[in-house]
Amino acid sequence: MARQKALGRIADILKRKFTIISNLYTNSLQLASASEEGGADAIELNLNFEESGTGVRYGTIDLEEHAISEIISSVKIPVGVRIGDAPMIRREEWEKIVSTGIDYVKMMAHHMPSFIYNDERVCKIISVGSGYVLEQVEILAHDGRVSAIEAAIISPQVFRLPLTLLDITTYALITRRTSKPVIVPSQKYIEPEDLRILKKIGIEGFVINYTITGVEPISYSEILQEYRRVADEL
Numbered sequence: 001m002a003r004q005k006a007l008g009r010i011a012d013i014l015k016r017k018f019t020i021i022s023n024l025y026t027n028s029l030q031l032a033s034a035s036e037e038g039g040a041d042a043i044e045l046n047l048n049f050e051e052s053g054t055g056v057r058y059g060t061i062d063l064e065e066h067a068i069s070e071i072i073s074s075v076k077i078p079v080g081v082r083i084g085d086a087p088m089i090r091r092e093e094w095e096k097i098v099s100t101g102i103d104y105v106k107m108m109a110h111h112m113p114s115f116i117y118n119d120e121r122v123c124k125i126i127s128v129g130s131g132y133v134l135e136q137v138e139i140l141a142h143d144g145r146v147s148a149i150e151a152a153i154i155s156p157q158v159f160r161l162p163l164t165l166l167d168i169t170t171y172a173l174i175t176r177r178t179s180k181p182v183i184v185p186s187q188k189y190i191e192p193e194d195l196r197i198l199k200k201i202g203i204e205g206f207v208i209n210y211t212i213t214g215v216e217p218i219s220y221s222e223i224l225q226e227y228r229r230v231a232d233e234l
Helices: 002-006 009-016 029-038 061-074 091-099 134-141 165-175 194-200 217-231
Strands: 019-023 042-047 079-083 104-108 123-129 148-152 182-185 205-208
Touching: 009 019, 009 042, 009 123, 009 148, 019 029, 019 182, 019 217, 029 042, 029 061, 029 217, 042 061, 061 079, 061 091, 123 134, 134 148, 134 165, 148 165, 165 182, 165 194, 194 217, 205 217
Parallel strands: 019 042, 019 205, 042 079, 079 104, 104 123, 123 148, 148 182, 182 205
Antiparallel strands: none
């Protein structure tokens, strides 16, 4: 029952302050604990996913269930899961995921099946990509079952390059069309001081991953502290 009451905490955090979400390189307790120590507001795990251009792959819930349950039972901050389509998730797999006690699920809109969309047990963050049109974003942004929008609009060809003015204006187009919190993932190399620009155009959170933190627990903790310091000033 206590865990049930905690569902949706990420939505509350996004409304209160600029939010730092740590997406883990592997679904490991060591990285989760380091993220919490570094000041992350939430931890994001990965399932059914293959990173574009890197070869990094994340398994199904059958492979990751123990690790996810261990993380959720060990940290105090919200734990969400990003789910991809490699392979497309099945209903029985979703039930296993929900049973772990996750706080939220994040998926691209074109990957999310109706049985997840209709499930009111878990908070939903919907990712929108470069191929979406603004009218689709507006509809998602006014959907009562959607808690936040992730602007994953950067094409793989320019991943990990510095943030540009065009990126900033595109993010601004999205924030102006929704009253829901908008978060940005680290598809581009977003430096700590860039958070000030993102906040100014209406972004409410940043998802940081291994392309910035590295893959070791100590680097997660140390680098997250730099972003936490700037976020706390916003």
